[in-house]
Amino acid sequence: MTTTDNSAIFDYHRSMIAFHGNHGPAALGWRDKESQLVRFQVLAQIANLEDCSVLDAGCGHGDLFSYLQSLYTKFTYVGVEQIPELLDEAKKRYGNFRDCTFLAGDFISEELPITDYVLASGSLNYVQQDHDFVFKAIAGLFKNCRIGLCFNLLRYIIPNGLLAAYDPQTILVYCKSLSDKVQMCLDYSEEDFTIFMYH
Template identity: 35%
Template sequence: MHLLDRLSIRLYHDERLKQYAGDHARSLGWNSTESQFLRFKTIAKAVNFDGKRVLDLGCGYGDFKTFLDMSCCVESYTGVDQQGSFIKQAKKHFEHQQNCAFIKGDFSSTTLPTADIVVASGSLNYRSRNKTYHAKVIRTMYEKAEEAVVFNLLNRNHFKETNLLEAHDPQQVLSYCLSLCPNCELIDDYADEDFTIVMRKLS
């Protein structure tokens, strides 16, 4: 990701942290915890995470790990985020869980570990000066996944774009994903402004 894009994101979250200190979901940019967890529920319903190695790109505070802990037991969880304050709090919160690791860095350029399932919830919504950014990240996610990739994006048909956030056409994204993986699913029945793509590798 371009340095100026990263700076815009950092400033945005710094301001959200000032506004919503103590509220994980809103400091991350979600409208509410319910909105954040609705995405998590959609992801968890699409793929079985039990006993899997999970790579969470744009992990924030590790809230998806907290969500998974309520319903299953993953083999390992690795979260990646460029916001140092998020990673610091995540490491502190999960310090007693040996199956957790957190990496501070831009997941579009950081060397990533492989995992059974690669997830990105909300973290691909930011606008990029590089027009091929999202396609490259999706390809990298697919390369790093042994079993499946699950990510969500803002729906261009319902979401009004901003200077920071970019929306996408669900069918166009699905078409690109199908060019990489023949087993893809589009899920768009849980929120008007959002859609989820699942890419499953054939065993």
């Protein structure tokens, strides 16, 4: 991710925070809490995460941790976020929970702890100068998990210069070049799709 790409992402989220405040899903670019929750529900279908370690790439406010808490009694969570304002809010909400850790940085360029599973919700949707960015990101995140990777991408977006949409079949074919255990979920949203990959 280039400095220019990062600058655009920082500017976008800071403008959303300035307009909406830093407490709701709008600061993260989500339409509403319900659309965020639907994506969490799909991501959580990757496996039974009881007694597993999970890395949340681009964790925002860390709300995926709260959702997983509603499903599991024991798991280890690591949230990675590069935007300080979002990370600070995540730490305020969940930083005191046992087995919950937040790390500052870009999950593409930083060295990350290896976990059983890596989940990424919305964090790969930004337009990048490098047209191969999404493929490099998928490959990097897949290397970072012992068992499986799950991520969602947009398949439709009104062009706005910031968010990118991807052809699901193109992404599926690429993921199958990395693993023979790949599944795609399309039935939860007209504008979104989710990929599950396993080692």
